[in-house]
Amino acid sequence: MRDAFVARLVRLAEADPRLFLITGDLGFGVLTKFEAARPAQFLNAGVAESNMTGLATGLALSGRVVFTYSIANFPTLRCLEQVRNDAAYHEADVKVVAIGGGFSYGALGMSHHATEDLAILRAIPGITVVAPGCLWEVEEATEAIAATPGVCYLRLDKSSAGRTNRPREAFALGKIRTLREGTDLALAATGGILGVALAAAETLAAEGIRARVLSVHTLRPFDEETVFRACRETGGLITLEEHVVDGGLGGLVAETCLEAGVVPRAFHRIGLRAGFSSIVGSQEYLRTRYGMDAEAVVARARAMVRSRAAAGEAR
Amino acid sequence: MLTAAVPEGPIDSRALAKKIRIHALHMTSRGGSSHIGSVLSMADIVAVLYGGVLRVDPKDSKWPARDRFILSKGHAGAGVYAALAERGFMPVEKLKTYYQDGLELCGHVSHKGVPGVELSTGSLGHGLSVGAGMALGAKRDGASLRVFVLLSDGECDEGSNWEAILFAGHHRLDNLVAVVDYNKIQSLASVPETLALEPFTNKWCAFGWTVVECDGHDHDALRGVLGGVPARAGAPTVVLCHTTKGKGVSFMENTVLWHYRTAKGDEFDRALAELEAR
Numbered sequence: 001m002r003d004a005f006v007a008r009l010v011r012l013a014e015a016d017p018r019l020f021l022i023t024g025d026l027g028f029g030v031l032t033k034f035e036a037a038r039p040a041q042f043l044n045a046g047v048a049e050s051n052m053t054g055l056a057t058g059l060a061l062s063g064r065v066v067f068t069y070s071i072a073n074f075p076t077l078r079c080l081e082q083v084r085n086d087a088a089y090h091e092a093d094v095k096v097v098a099i100g101g102g103f104s105y106g107a108l109g110m111s112h113h114a115t116e117d118l119a120i121l122r123a124i125p126g127i128t129v130v131a132p133g134c135l136w137e138v139e140e141a142t143e144a145i146a147a148t149p150g151v152c153y154l155r156l157d158k159s160s161a162g163r164t165n166r167p168r169e170a171f172a173l174g175k176i177r178t179l180r181e182g183t184d185l186a187l188a189a190t191g192g193i194l195g196v197a198l199a200a201a202e203t204l205a206a207e208g209i210r211a212r213v214l215s216v217h218t219l220r221p222f223d224e225e226t227v228f229r230a231c232r233e234t235g236g237l238i239t240l241e242e243h244v245v246d247g248g249l250g251g252l253v254a255e256t257c258l259e260a261g262v263v264p265r266a267f268h269r270i271g272l273r274a275g276f277s278s279i280v281g282s283q284e285y286l287r288t289r290y291g292m293d294a295e296a297v298v299a300r301a302r303a304m305v306r307s308r309a310a311a312g313e314a315r
Numbered sequence: 316m317l318t319a320a321v322p323e324g325p326i327d328s329r330a331l332a333k334k335i336r337i338h339a340l341h342m343t344s345r346g347g348s349s350h351i352g353s354v355l356s357m358a359d360i361v362a363v364l365y366g367g368v369l370r371v372d373p374k375d376s377k378w379p380a381r382d383r384f385i386l387s388k389g390h391a392g393a394g395v396y397a398a399l400a401e402r403g404f405m406p407v408e409k410l411k412t413y414y415q416d417g418l419e420l421c422g423h424v425s426h427k428g429v430p431g432v433e434l435s436t437g438s439l440g441h442g443l444s445v446g447a448g449m450a451l452g453a454k455r456d457g458a459s460l461r462v463f464v465l466l467s468d469g470e471c472d473e474g475s476n477w478e479a480i481l482f483a484g485h486h487r488l489d490n491l492v493a494v495v496d497y498n499k500i501q502s503l504a505s506v507p508e509t510l511a512l513e514p515f516t517n518k519w520c521a522f523g524w525t526v527v528e529c530d531g532h533d534h535d536a537l538r539g540v541l542g543g544v545p546a547r548a549g550a551p552t553v554v555l556c557h558t559t560k561g562k563g564v565s566f567m568e569n570t571v572l573w574h575y576r577t578a579k580g581d582e583f584d585r586a587l588a589e590l591e592a593r
Contacts, residue, residue, distance in 0.1 A: 040455060043451070045482065046478075046481070046482065046485075048478035048481070048482065050440075050444065050474075050475040050478055051444045051447070051475060051478035051479050051481075051482055053444070054441060054443070054444020054445045054447070054448060054475070054479065055444055055445075055447055055448035055451065055482070056448060057444075057445045057448060058444070058445040058446060058447060058448020058449040058450075058451070058452065059448040059449070059451065059452045060448075061433070061434075061445070061448075061449065062448070062449050062452040062453065062456075063379075063452070064452060081438055081441075082441065082444070082475075085435070085436075085437070085438055085441060086434070086441055086444075086445055089435055090426065090434065090435065
């Protein structure tokens with residue numbers, strides 16, 4: 001995802017001299033292209049994320065559109081108060097980009113697991129929160145947030161669902177994409193784990209279970225209508241995120257639906273429930289370990305459909 | 316409350332400092348808020364800045380070429396509101412709304428609805444990084460504006476400041492000026508008792524800054540230093556202003572108590588009398 005992001009950012013920077021990129025001393029071999037192409041629009045702020053975010057705010061308040069770039073929790077949690085007080089409160093055009101959502105850097109350990117970021121960033125007023133699921137969404141979201149006023153958070157993943165766009169499809173922040181139709185149940189995924197949802201839907205289809213697949217690339221603004229439709233039109237809703245189940249996509253869906261009185265026939269949040277992960281593991285390994293792989297999704301979907309069928313028979 | 320109009324011609328910074336102090340006493344007493352000692356400590360610095368050093372236009376607070384001033388010690392916001400009102404950025408009458416329910420002048424300096432405030436602060440250790448960003452932007456744009464950031468001494472405990480200090484020295488931001496209100500008193504005890512900053516000058520020097528020490532209540536000295544920045548081309552300037560916390564009210568001077576205490580009743584009357592007699 002990061003290469004797709006950088007390639008698009010270079011294009012945007014060439015077209016708009018206001019665009020500026022600050023890295024917190026990360027992006028070896030990845031940001032080289034940007035720096036070479038747009039040196040006057042590039043800065044390495046060193047290993048100092050609080051200062052990086054303050055600098056970004058100062059530059060933004062003086063007319064620039066500033067991307068901050070680092071990995072995992074460094075551009076978000078490490079400098080959360082700068083994101084909140086400086087950038088967000090001043091509605092500064094600061095775009096916080098974190099590479100390595102979820103377990104992207106799984107084997108590096110807990111410090112590098114970004115598994116609470118969506119919930120935390122989503123709680124701060126005014127921040128647009130985006131976690132693209134495929135490379136096309138990355139490119140489109142990069143362009144869209146550059147043009148969106150105020151603070152945006154872009155969470156990028158090591159994994160992705162490839163390219164899921166249809167010919168001439170238009171991307172809109174805050175608009176859920178329905179990648180697969182179905183009424184037996186709906187799988188709503190945010191971030192690179194979208195690929196798992198699509199794989200699970202394929203397996204389910206072979207069993208005759210038709211799963212709708214929703215790519216929820218934007219958590220704020222949130223596309224309530226598409227979720228409400230999925231509640232009304234399908235047999236149940238499973239949310240999928242490489243993130244704690246508290247306060248992320250699953251929490252957002254639950255609070256939105258309950259408040260609106262639109263209750264899905266069945267509901268389950270797939271995400272991290274085990275607390276901090278302290279075992280070594282690749283992204284794929286940790287997904288399996290914590291019940292977030294395609295097999296786990298399929299099992300949950302099957303159980304949901306069967307329990308509805310059993311309930312139907314009982315009536 | 317004092318009344319004031321937009322000054323025409325040169326501004327008497329001493330008169331402005333007196334007004335800032337008196338306004339702040341009224342505001343904090345009426346609002347029942349803290350930090351009068353912090354405002355009195357920096358009143359002369361703020362008065363010299365707004366009394367002619369800062370290139371700002373009260374009629375166009377967003378004038379792009381303006382100098383930027385950031386109060387990083389946001390708890391002394393009453394002093395900046397008073398200076399802005401006296402300079403005509405907002406009606407002096409508005410100062411009466413400080414700390415009042417439903418209105419805009421919060422205890423910690425806020426930009427929302429307050430023309431002339433560049434940055435809302437309150438959590439310490441934020442202003443210098445944002446100021447460095449503004450200074451860097453100006454450098455890259457070839458603009459000649461200067462950025463002044465006023466910090467407290469206790470605030471220098473915050474690690475984020477040292478990230479910004481390291482950054483500004485490395486990037487030779489000579490359009491960035493840190494002004495430290497060095498009154499040697501924090502919220503619970505003195506600076507040396509809390510976290511010693513000395514040798515303070517050496518610390519800034521080691522990070523590539525030019526250090527100027529100054530009596531933070533001597534208007535001529537302040538005007539000379541602040542009006543003459545950068546002290547050295549190619550390096551950011553820090554002005555360590557030796558100040559007295561609570562300056563101007565004898566029983567508030569050099570006490571920890573008046574960081575938080577609000578002057579009421581007899582204390583208010585005595586404080587006002589002393590400030591008016593200055």
